[in-house]
Amino acid sequence: xxxxxxKSISLPFHDIQIDLRPSGAMWVGEHxxxxxxxxxxxxxxxxxxxxGGFWPPYENLATLERLTGEVLALSPRMVVTLGxxxxxxxxxxxxxxxxxxxxxxxxxxxxxxxxxxxHDPAPTRFGGVSAAALRLGGLTLRHxxxxxxxxxxxxxxxxKARMRVRGRAIARKCFAMDARRIILPAFGAFTGGLDxxxxxxxxxxxxxxAVVLTGERAVRVPLQKLRELQG
Numbered sequence: 498x499x500x501x502x503x504k505s506i507s508l509p510f511h512d513i514q515i516d517l518r519p520s521g522a523m524w525v526g527e528h529x530x531x532x533x534x535x536x537x538x539x540x541x542x543x544x545x546x547x548x549g550g551f552w553p554p555y556e557n558l559a560t561l562e563r564l565t566g567e568v569l570a571l572s573p574r575m576v577v578t579l580g581x582x583x584x585x586x587x588x589x590x591x592x593x594x595x596x597x598x599x600x601x602x603x604x605x606x607x608x609x610x611x612x613x614x615x616h617d618p619a620p621t622r623f624g625g626v627s628a629a630a631l632r633l634g635g636l637t638l639r640h641x642x643x644x645x646x647x648x649x650x651x652x653x654x655x656x657k658a659r660m661r662v663r664g665r666a667i668a669r670k671c672f673a674m675d676a677r678r679i680i681l682p683a684f685g686a687f688t689g690g691l692d693x694x695x696x697x698x699x700x701x702x703x704x705x706x707a708v709v710l711t712g713e714r715a716v717r718v719p720l721q722k723l724r725e726l727q728g
Contacts, residue, residue: 503570504714510679511648513634517672521682521711522567523650528633531571534579534640534652535614535683536560538600539592556687557596564684565603576607577631579652579681580614580640597623614640614653642678644700649678654697656680657690658708658718660726673698675706682711694720694727 498508505516505524516524523532538557568576592600600623603609609625630639635648642651656673659666670682673693678701683690691697693708708723710716718726 498717506709506715506717511635513636515679517679517709517715518567519711519713519715520563520567521670521672521684522564523672523679523681524571524573525633525636529572529574530577530633531567531573531575532577532579532638532650532681533564533567533684534681535581535655535685535688536564536578536583537581537683537685537688538583538596556685557592558599559686560684561596561599561603563686565599568603568607574608575610576603577610577612577633577638579612579638579650581653581683582611582614612638612640642680642701647677650681651678652681652683654680654701655683655688655690656693656698656708657682658693658710658723660718660723662726669710669712671711672709673702673706674709675703677703694724 498506501507501516503518505518507514507516513525513527516526518524521533525532538560604624610631611625611627612631613627613629630637636650637646637648638650640651641653642649656671657668658671659668670690671693672682673680680701702720704720707717707719710718
């Protein structure tokens, strides 16, 4: 495992070299595939529709600008979104023209796969193809991790790491990983996170696993060290 010039963590995972990027995206160079999860586009619109409360309507473009930055930096052949790309089907249909045009521009020119999630069963309006899961070399990419599987890449849980360093509280979106699987952080700008030490992760990530923090650079922290930093 190494940190490369892009400040990513580069490591072999089931015989495929991958980069875990500071943005929360994963790069599979052998297949020129960019993988992100849980964009949750349209989240503020869905929130307004369900509760009547309004959030600043900037999360869509903020998320798409970050994704565009990854596309420009890596020139992928394929882009894979690991489900919950939209906050629900109605949110996908209610996007403003600027957001819709930005998505269409991103999708054009790439092999684009929308892996379906629990929020968005079939996001096909913008081109690309939908799939319940995708095989990429020896890896299986899906939305929700299957505890019985291995060599798996997934999303859904929005892993986040919390710790205290030099008396200061820190919370970062993170990758959660062990020898069997990697769970990607949510890429969406307005998405929250679930503490990676929450019991929900226990069937999925072994105690000797690790997190890779996102931010200015990717940083690997073993789960045992994270427990100590939380204590």
